[in-house]
Amino acid sequence: MIKPLLRQTLSRFRKITYDWRQAWRVSGHHFAASLPAQSNAHPQASEPGSLSPLETFFEARREGPGIWKWRHYFELYHRHLNPLRGRERLVVVEIGIYSGGSLDMWKDYFGNDAEIYGIDIETACLAYQRPGIHVLIGDQGDPLFWKRVLADGSLPAPDVVIDDGGHTPDQQRTTMEALLPVLKPGGVYICEDIHGSDNPFSAFVSGLADQLNACQGMAADPEDQDRRLAVPANAAQALVHSLHLYPYVVVVERRSAPIDELLCPRRGSQWEPFL
Numbered sequence: 001m002i003k004p005l006l007r008q009t010l011s012r013f014r015k016i017t018y019d020w021r022q023a024w025r026v027s028g029h030h031f032a033a034s035l036p037a038q039s040n041a042h043p044q045a046s047e048p049g050s051l052s053p054l055e056t057f058f059e060a061r062r063e064g065p066g067i068w069k070w071r072h073y074f075e076l077y078h079r080h081l082n083p084l085r086g087r088e089r090l091v092v093v094e095i096g097i098y099s100g101g102s103l104d105m106w107k108d109y110f111g112n113d114a115e116i117y118g119i120d121i122e123t124a125c126l127a128y129q130r131p132g133i134h135v136l137i138g139d140q141g142d143p144l145f146w147k148r149v150l151a152d153g154s155l156p157a158p159d160v161v162i163d164d165g166g167h168t169p170d171q172q173r174t175t176m177e178a179l180l181p182v183l184k185p186g187g188v189y190i191c192e193d194i195h196g197s198d199n200p201f202s203a204f205v206s207g208l209a210d211q212l213n214a215c216q217g218m219a220a221d222p223e224d225q226d227r228r229l230a231v232p233a234n235a236a237q238a239l240v241h242s243l244h245l246y247p248y249v250v251v252v253e254r255r256s257a258p259i260d261e262l263l264c265p266r267r268g269s270q271w272e273p274f275l
Helices: 002-034 053-060 073-084 101-110 123-128 143-151 169-182 200-212 235-239
Strands: 091-095 115-120 133-137 160-163 188-191 229-232 240-246 249-254 261-264
Touching (some): 053 073, 073 188, 073 249, 091 101, 101 115, 115 123, 143 169, 160 169, 169 188, 169 249, 200 240, 235 240
Parallel strands (some): 091 160, 115 133, 160 188
Antiparallel strands (some): 188 249, 240 249
């Protein structure tokens, strides 16, 4: 008798939880729609001399293996990846080789010492393999593929992941679940082409963001100003430094070193009476 009643209570709670989350999501949609309208002019290419090295390479690629990217990607690439250029034994993984041009772009950007690993389901992509550029053939949506190549050393732990593969939410989720935990400290994970305002992978990323905001176990110590508030770090907070959302893209940056807790110290001696 107790178990059926408990199940009914949990079912009602889940519905209530879903309803308020959905209401807030819809209110966010309405807010976005109410933002001031901007010019409808088509975006232009960046001014000469202001291009990042990646966009410069892209604009110069008039012949040879093709590169197909949304233009706004180049700015965010450079913002997050430039600090990693020059890192010793850098391992860059790109899922989705297509015509092979972006492998050239990453090699040019990160330098000769970087090892670029391209992953695709099409065996024809083996033609792009050469010194410093490795090609692995497999299905990014298959967890066993990732388990095998990571276990046998075919794919070293990456510093950078760019998921430009099949673009389905299931593939994107499987790939992030496999590679984000093994990303090297200070590494950057980029997933591209998250299209649609109700994209399931976007909802998956929102769940990750929820865990970054979690504060279970928060403790207050009025006597210790260095530990005025403290929260034990959960697994996501210990691993993930930050999460960034752009049109069609999510970027996750891993911490350089894990943390055990999040602290909120106080400084100063004068406080409002109600505090």
